[in-house]
Every structure is written in structure tokens, then in C-alpha cells.
Amino acid sequence: MKNCTKHKVTIEKKCNSYVDCNHCAMEPVCLPIKTGTQSITLSDNYLSKRISTPPNSALFSKDEPLDSIYAVTSGVFKITDTNESFEEQILGFRFPGELIGEDAIYPKKYAYNAIAIGNSSVCKVVVSDLMACSNIVSDLQFNLIELLNRQSYISQKEFRALISRKSAESLLAAFLINITQRKSQPDHVTDVLYLQISRDNIANFLGLRRETLSRIFTKLQKDQLIEIQGKNIRLLELEKLTLLANL
């Protein structure tokens, strides 16, 4: 647990979206260890360990054997694959409080690349250690199941915004809403987004050309639905945007 918090202050200065252990996706796994009487030492020794990741650095790459599961604590990560033409294909993003690599348990190797966007940080949990712990601490295994399901839920939601060949306008609206919800802390919902993600990355993810995305951005601004200042975006009409997102 110590490891989860010791770098908190320095990172908060750089990036407003740091999450502490209370808002961390890994909490259900860390928590029983923290409170359980039998295994406090396990956690302190190795269960979760903070790692800082510079911009564009890979947490892991596709097809590498599963080693650890990560929880984002600050910054943003992109989940990518490389297509036959060796172009990057962005499959999703991961924000603070969300997991990365948790879906590699089945084929025991990572299904995608995980790359930091900007300065980011994660808590790393070595899977073999986690499994070893889960044999000792009875609560932990069920928490783990819930935890994996929660991330699966988030990923599915992110994904659903994409399908069904909506118009580019709907796609972007859905994307903005999805991002806003995920970046908002449960206590206070923000309507101002700092999008660390570049237009190119958004366009890639949405399956649009950068030019098209740019036009849609300016159209939404012209229609008074959003206000753009570089990477800062204010959602002016959340209801209208939601309507637009659903076609």
C-alpha cells in the first residue's frame, strides 16, 4: 500500500487526474490485503508497485507472455494493435482508476500494446504473486473476479460507442461523453475536459480521417455544443450531445 501512494505529491502537480488508492481499480485486490490480519507483509513486499512511464513508452507489447496487471494511476494509456500494413490501430484508451492487461489471463499473453500518452504512472501487480496471495487470502479471489468484470464493463462501454456505423458527428459526441464520464470522479462530474489525446489518436480510434475529425470538431463548436481551446474542451450541451451520440 505504501507503494501506491508515495509518489502522489509530485505527480499531482504535473497532472490533475491522479487517483489515490481509494479510486484505484486495484483497490478490491489491495484492500483485503491491507485489512486482512494474515498477510499485511505480502502487500508491502511486492503486491503492488508504482511505476512511472514516460510519453510513448510501452508498458508491454502484444503477444508478450502475461506477467503483470496494471492499474493506471495518472496520465492516459492507449491500447493498440498493428494491422497488416504495419499501421497503428488504436483499440481504446485507459484512464486513471482503470486496468490494463487484465484480459490477458486466458491466453496467458497480452492481446495488445499498451502505450503511455504523456507522462503517466501505473501500479503494477505481478500475476503470479497475485494468484499466490489469492490462495491465502480468501476474500481476494472473488474481489478479483469483480474487478476483472468491472474493467470488462468499462471496455465494453467504450467499444459500444464505436459500432453501428454512426455518422462521424455521432461518433465524436459519443466519444466525448464517454471520456467525460470516465474522467469524472464519482463525486463531481466535470464538463471541462483536458484531452491529453491528440486529434490523430482520436481520429485513429474513431476510424475517421484527421481532416474529417477536425471538421466535425469545428462544426460542433459552431453549433454551440462544445467550446474548444486547444486540447481543452468544454461540453456546453450535454443533453444535446447525448442525443446526437445515440444517432
Added chain:
Amino acid sequence: MKNCTKHKVTIEKKCNSYVDCNHCAMEPVCLPIKTGTQSITLSDNYLSKRISTPPNSALFSKDEPLDSIYAVTSGVFKITDTNESFEEQILGFRFPGELIGEDAIYPKKYAYNAIAIGNSSVCKVVVSDLMACSNIVSDLQFNLIELLNRQSYISQKEFRALISRKSAESLLAAFLINITQRKSQPDHVTDVLYLQISRDNIANFLGLRRETLSRIFTKLQKDQLIEIQGKNIRLLELEKLTLLANL
């Protein structure tokens, strides 16, 4: 376990894609119970129970509280949601050997509707029973984690074929390949598909108009990549189709 197999013969006659327990997604959960000395009776009493589902019947509906997880044993199911315009939106399909509803553990309610296409059948596992068992049988919980991850892996693969705004041709190629892989038993890969799924459902899932889909189907046939006889489709050039699927 008895429940998993007793209807086998009758169903095999109607539908060639019945899976027995050895090929069932639920096997890692059923198996330790079958072999473990302590809990044989649990399984026989209630753990898995076969249910037949007539065409267009719903296994469960979106937002219903989580009750059971299902493993498809024959037929096909579609996973759907309803958009703001009350139109059906198909999110995916589930074939024999795959799970349905397994991703509802986190918010404790189903995230979609599950509807049978044609006569189908499932093994039903009540989640509360499963959890109760998993406290008793030590192997089971870890198997469950793997099991959930496996389905998550299958779903993600199905998803990925959709994204990135490929051409309609690539979309259909990717869809056909995905379906073929999932319907093939691990021992023998088929190149002949019986598509229980209607063109309308495929078009809906791929986000295309039925007219467009029809044109693409005939184009692929004209190009000698597939051979169409109603709902039966033979993949003639698997390599070329794979190439096409990847853009």
C-alpha cells in the same frame, strides 16, 4: 453433469452444431465439481441445467438483475441493445461453447438482451449457486476467472473485426472468417458455413444497410472468394479473404 448431456441426441438431429460438455465453455467450472470428491452432489442437484429456447425468445433482457450465466450448447444467440429510436442494435453473436451473461457480474445486471436465433439450447448456471460452490471447491474460483477471461477474449476478437471503418467488403470478409473460426471444432476446421443468422441481422451487426450487404455478398461470389447457396456459404479462398479482412 447429467443435465448437460441428456438431451444430446434429439438436438443433434435438428442442428449440427451441438457441443457436449468436453467442448462447453462451462467445462472448467463443471469439471472440478465432477472430479472433486467433496461435491459431486452439488453439481447433480443444481449447478448446471439445460434449457431449450425457441426462436426469438429472450434468455434475459437488459438491466434485469444478474441471476444466471449461460453456456450455449446448440443454435446461435444474438446479443442486442435497443437504441434511442427503439431500433434493435446487434452487438454480437454467441455460438455453441460460448458464454452469455458472464460479463454481468460487475454491475450485477445484464448489459444486453440475449435472444435465440432459431431453436437453441443453453446450460444455465445460477450465479449464487456458483459462488456458493466456489467457496467450497478451491479449484473452481480460479477456473472461473480463466473462464470469464476466455469469453472476454472471444468477444474482443469479435469486436475488433468491426472497428476502424474498414470497407464494407473487409467487414464482411472479417465477419465470415470470425464466424468460421468460432464454429469450427478445434479438431477440424470447416470451410462450409451454415449461417443461421439472417442477412438483416448480419447487416445490423456490421453497421451496413441490407442492400449494401447483399451487393457485397454477390461481389465476393463474383470474385470467386465465396460460394453462396442461401444460408450455406463456402469459403473458397480463405487466404485471400483473410487478406481482404485486414484491409
Added chain:
DNA sequence: CGCAATTTTGACGTAGTTCAACACGTGTGG
């Protein structure tokens, strides 16, 4: 400052949509 990377704007082409008609099979009722 100055160069490179990123984002925006404009003009034109195309893939997929839209709308409309038709074809086929199946079930229903007179």
C-alpha cells in the same frame, strides 16, 4: 526565433446510403 509536428481549410472523387421496384418463398384465408 525557427523548424517540425499538429491541426485546419478547400476542392473534388467515391463508397455506401437512400428510395423504389422487383423476385422469391411461405403461410393464411376465401
Added chain:
DNA sequence: CCACACGTGTTGAACTACGTCAAAATTGCG
């Protein structure tokens, strides 16, 4: 048995949203 409706699938012609290519504008960084 035919007439008709209805679901499903195919085909044609005009329209449009997005892609493509090219260039300008803006941002960010050494």
C-alpha cells in the same frame, strides 16, 4: 387452388457523407 400479405433478399439510379489530395494556419519545442 388461387389471391394476397408478409418477410427476406436482390437490383438499379440518384444522393451525400466521408475520404483523398493539396496547401495554409497554428502550435509546440529546442
